[in-house]
Amino acid sequence: MTTDEQRQELLDLRYGKGNGPDKILWNEQIEGLLRHRSVRAYLPDPLPEGAVETLVAAAQSASTSSNLHQWSVVAVSDPELKARIAETTRMHSIGMGNPYINEAPVFLLWIADLSRSHAITTEAGGRAEVLEHLDAFLTSSLDAALAAQNAAVAAESLGLGTVYIGASRNRAEELAELIDLPPFSFVAFGLVVGRPDPERPTLVRPRPSQDMVLHHDRYGTGAWKSAAEVYETVFQQWREDSGMREKTWKDAVAFSSGDVAVMDGRENLRATVQERGFELR
Numbered sequence: 001m002t003t004d005e006q007r008q009e010l011l012d013l014r015y016g017k018g019n020g021p022d023k024i025l026w027n028e029q030i031e032g033l034l035r036h037r038s039v040r041a042y043l044p045d046p047l048p049e050g051a052v053e054t055l056v057a058a059a060q061s062a063s064t065s066s067n068l069h070q071w072s073v074v075a076v077s078d079p080e081l082k083a084r085i086a087e088t089t090r091m092h093s094i095g096m097g098n099p100y101i102n103e104a105p106v107f108l109l110w111i112a113d114l115s116r117s118h119a120i121t122t123e124a125g126g127r128a129e130v131l132e133h134l135d136a137f138l139t140s141s142l143d144a145a146l147a148a149q150n151a152a153v154a155a156e157s158l159g160l161g162t163v164y165i166g167a168s169r170n171r172a173e174e175l176a177e178l179i180d181l182p183p184f185s186f187v188a189f190g191l192v193v194g195r196p197d198p199e200r201p202t203l204v205r206p207r208p209s210q211d212m213v214l215h216h217d218r219y220g221t222g223a224w225k226s227a228a229e230v231y232e233t234v235f236q237q238w239r240e241d242s243g244m245r246e247k248t249w250k251d252a253v254a255f256s257s258g259d260v261a262v263m264d265g266r267e268n269l270r271a272t273v274q275e276r277g278f279e280l281r
């Protein structure tokens with residue numbers, strides 16, 4: 001049983017003291033969601049037997065657009081293949097890789113997958129015109145994301161840790177070849193899964209107050225600015241507590257949204273997905 005004090009502590013960690021909403025409807029599931037943190041330090045232990053199947057059952061329980069199931073997941077556990085895949089996620093712009101892909105026992109690759117819909121439609125004599133549109137790219141990518149998030153929540157509920165890897169799109173074509181992906185599919189992102197190393201614990205990363213993201217009835221342009229001011233203080237404290245050098249949140253946003261060099265290859269994604277069969281019309 002979680003006490004009121006412990007629940008308040010969860011809110012304080014999530015938003016910084018005093019910045020969270022006043023009223024939260026608590027239950028165990030909400031507590032679990034508020035405890036989320038990405039884990040980047042793992043023990044080499046294998047996952048418990050049945051863990052991958054459990055995560056996929058959770059993933060398949062997510063809503064899926066029109067019940068089409070336009071996603072797949074490849075669970076990579078072969079250390080040598082995992083190392084080759086990890087290499088494709090290297091971020092040359094900041095001189096870093098994602099070493100936790102190698103540390104953890106399993107790397108789940110979430111695939112936006114139109115290949116089955118394409119086969120079924122063309123075998124039935126259709127042209128699969130719908131799949132040529134940008135919306136099909138988005139539908140399959142959304143399906144993959146919703147499935148993966150259910151898996152991530154399930155993993156955390158079992159005491160496992162996860163971290164998403166968008167850098168799996170850095171060399172998307174090479175990655176597709178490494179795992180024999182068929183046409184009409186691409187890896188949207190990866191998810192590392194493993195047992196968190198208790199010797200290298202991770203702090204909850206605080207979020208901006210809800211004024212940043214929540215609007216009522218109509219979008220309040222510019223309403224985020226005061227929330228961003230408050231968030232800088234909370235963000236600095238979290239960076240200090242995590243042993244990171246000083247950097248403002250706004251600087252981090254501007255860095256990530258500015259020079260194309262930070263994309264580390266993802267600027268070529270349109271060409272890759274088009275070559276793989278997504279026309280993006």
Ligand SMILES: Cc1cc2nc3c(=O)[nH]c(=O)nc-3n(C[C@H](O)[C@H](O)[C@H](O)COP(=O)(O)O)c2cc1C
Nearest residue numbers: 036037038039098163164165166167168189204205
């Ligand atoms: C789609 C997506 C892609 C991500 N890609 C990476 C990545 O390539 N490497 C990494 O270390 N973290 C990655 N992350 C993790 C985010 O950095 C992390 O979720 C964010 O900083 C908030 O921290 P938290 O998850 O601990 O709350 C990704 C997260 C998402 C949702």
